[in-house]
Amino acid sequence: MHPLGTVLRSRYKIIHPLGSGGFGETYLAEDLDIPTTPKPKCVVKHLKPQNQNEVLLKIAKGLFNREAEILYRLDKIHNQVPELFAHFEENGEFYLVQEFIDGHDLSKEIIAGQPWGEAEVKKLLRDVLEVLVVIHQQSIIHRDIKPHNIMRRRQDGKIVLIDFGAVKEIKCLETNTQGQVTSSILIGTNGYMPNEQANGKPKLSSDVYAVGMLGIQALTGIPPQNLPEDPVTGEIIWRDQTNVSDRFAEVLTNMVRSHFSQRYQTAAEALQALTQSPPTPKSDRWRSLSNRKVIATGGAVLLGSIMSLYVVSRYFAKSPTPPNPQAVTPQPPIVTPKPPSTIKKFSQLPCDSDQQLSSPPPATGKPTWETDVYKYYGQINQKTKEANGRGLMAFKQNNFQYYGDFKKNKRSGCGRLSYPAKSNIDYYLGQFENDEPQGLGYLKLRNGNEYRGKFAKNKCQGEGVYIYADKTERDGIWREDKLEGSDNFSCKGSSASSMPTISFLSPKPF
Incomplete structure (x- = not known):
C-alpha cells in the first residue's frame, strides 16, 4: 500500500485508497500537472506481480502494454468507458491512471429483497448491452460484469462500465512445472461467471451471461449465488421467483443458458432479442386486416358510393379473378409523424x-x-x-x-x-x-x-x-x-x- 500523499511519476498525488483485491490496489488521486483549483481527480490502479522473476516481469510488461492499448482504444470509441490518461512502470510495478467517474455503482440500486419492475430491468439491460456491443465489436471480453463494476454517472445518469478484467492477470503470473507462464488468478465473480469462464476459457457470450444474471438479480431481488440450479441441466432456476412476461423471461433464459453454445453469442444478439417485438400470430394479422376492411367500407359509404364503385372497378380491371383475402398484404395506416418525446431523456x-x-x-x-x-x-x-x-x-x-x-x-x-x-x-x-x-x-x-x-x-x-x-x-x-x-x-x-x-x-x- 502507498501512504497518503505519495506522488507517483512526479504528477499523481494519492488522496486515499478506494479498494484492494487479488490484483492490486486502487487509489483516488489528484493530477498536479493541471493548473486548476481544485486539482482534477483521477483513479490510479497499482498492479505488482507477486513473482519478480526477470522473465515473468518481461512477460508482465508486454501484457500490461497490450491491455493498456486496448483501454486507450475503448475510451476513444465510447464515452461510457473510463478514459485512460496514462500507464507506466516503476520499479517492476505497473500503474494505470484512469478517469474518475463521479457517481455510484449499481450495488446502491440493486438491493437484496427489493425487486425491480420489468420495465426498469429492460431499460437497465438495454443501457448495459448498448455499451457492451461496442466493446464486443473490438473482440474484447469484459470478464467481470457485476453491480460493483457498473457506475451510474452523476452528471447525466448514464451507466459506465469499469474495471475490465484483463489487466488483473499481471498480478499472479507464475511458471508451472513445465516452465510455461500462466496466471493463477481466476478473473470473474461467482454468480455472474459461467462455466466456461470458470474453466479459464471466457467468450463474448460469457459477458452476455453476466448481464442476464444482473437482470435476474434486479427482477427477483435475489443475489445470483443464492439462486438454485437444476441438478440435471445446470440451468439457473429463477422463473418462479418473479412475475414477468413470457417474452422477457425467454430472453433472460437464453442469456443465462448453462452452455455457451445455447446463449446469444454477443451483446448485439442479446440486445436485438431484447428490443425486437414478438411476431404477430397469423390469426391476429387476419383479424387486423378484417377490421381495416370493415372500417374502409364504412368510410366509403360516408364518402359516397360513386367513389367506392370507382375504386372497385379499377381494382377488378387489373385483377380478372377476385383476390384471395389471405394473400392481401395489409397496409399500415398513415400516421402523421410526431416530434420525439423529450421525456425519454429523463424517463429513468x-x-x-x-x-x-x-x-x-x-x-x-x-x-x-x-x-x-x-x-x-x-x-x-x-x-x-x-x-x-x-x-x-x-x-x-x-x-x-x-x-x-x-x-x-x-x-x-x-x-x-x-x-x-x-x-x-x-x-x-x-x-x-x-x-x-x-x-x-x-x-x-x-x-x-x-x-x-x-x-x-x-x-x-x-x-x-x-x-x-x-x-x-x-x-x-x-x-x-x-x-x-x-x-x-x-x-x-x-x-x-x-x-x-x-x-x-x-x-x-x-
Whole structure:
C-alpha cells in the first residue's frame, strides 16, 4: 500500500485508497500537472506481480502494454468507458491512471429483497448491452460484469462500465512445472461467471451471461449465488421467483443458458432479442386486416358510393379473378409523424429505482437525535456525532421532511424532500450533494405537473423538461429555475420561492 500523499511519476498525488483485491490496489488521486483549483481527480490502479522473476516481469510488461492499448482504444470509441490518461512502470510495478467517474455503482440500486419492475430491468439491460456491443465489436471480453463494476454517472445518469478484467492477470503470473507462464488468478465473480469462464476459457457470450444474471438479480431481488440450479441441466432456476412476461423471461433464459453454445453469442444478439417485438400470430394479422376492411367500407359509404364503385372497378380491371383475402398484404395506416418525446431523456433517473423513497417512513416514535429545529431518525456515529447512511429528518416549524442518504451530517446521495401542504411543490426526489438538490432528479408539483432533469445548487439548471398533467412538454435549457427563451417560465410553478434555501435546511451539528 502507498501512504497518503505519495506522488507517483512526479504528477499523481494519492488522496486515499478506494479498494484492494487479488490484483492490486486502487487509489483516488489528484493530477498536479493541471493548473486548476481544485486539482482534477483521477483513479490510479497499482498492479505488482507477486513473482519478480526477470522473465515473468518481461512477460508482465508486454501484457500490461497490450491491455493498456486496448483501454486507450475503448475510451476513444465510447464515452461510457473510463478514459485512460496514462500507464507506466516503476520499479517492476505497473500503474494505470484512469478517469474518475463521479457517481455510484449499481450495488446502491440493486438491493437484496427489493425487486425491480420489468420495465426498469429492460431499460437497465438495454443501457448495459448498448455499451457492451461496442466493446464486443473490438473482440474484447469484459470478464467481470457485476453491480460493483457498473457506475451510474452523476452528471447525466448514464451507466459506465469499469474495471475490465484483463489487466488483473499481471498480478499472479507464475511458471508451472513445465516452465510455461500462466496466471493463477481466476478473473470473474461467482454468480455472474459461467462455466466456461470458470474453466479459464471466457467468450463474448460469457459477458452476455453476466448481464442476464444482473437482470435476474434486479427482477427477483435475489443475489445470483443464492439462486438454485437444476441438478440435471445446470440451468439457473429463477422463473418462479418473479412475475414477468413470457417474452422477457425467454430472453433472460437464453442469456443465462448453462452452455455457451445455447446463449446469444454477443451483446448485439442479446440486445436485438431484447428490443425486437414478438411476431404477430397469423390469426391476429387476419383479424387486423378484417377490421381495416370493415372500417374502409364504412368510410366509403360516408364518402359516397360513386367513389367506392370507382375504386372497385379499377381494382377488378387489373385483377380478372377476385383476390384471395389471405394473400392481401395489409397496409399500415398513415400516421402523421410526431416530434420525439423529450421525456425519454429523463424517463429513468438515478434515484428512481430506490423504492424506499417512494413511501418514506413516518416521523413517529423516539428520534435518534432531536434539536429545536428538527427530529432525526437514523444512524449516528456516536464518536463523531455525524449522520451517515439512510435517515429521516423532520423539521418542526415548517413541516419539511427529508428522507434519504446522509454523509457527514449532510444530505448527500439519493433522497426525497417533501414540502408542506401550502407549497405548490409536492416533493423533490433525486440526487443531493452537500445538503442541496444537485445532479439529476424531479420536482412533483401539486397541480400534477412536474420537472425532470438537471439541478445545481437547489436550482433547475441545465437540460430538463417540464411535463404538464396532460403529458405535453416543454423542454430546453434551464438557468436559475427559468427556461431559456421564455418569459420567466419557472420549473417550480407559480411560486419559485417555495424551494427552501440551503441555509434554511442545513442541519446544525449533532
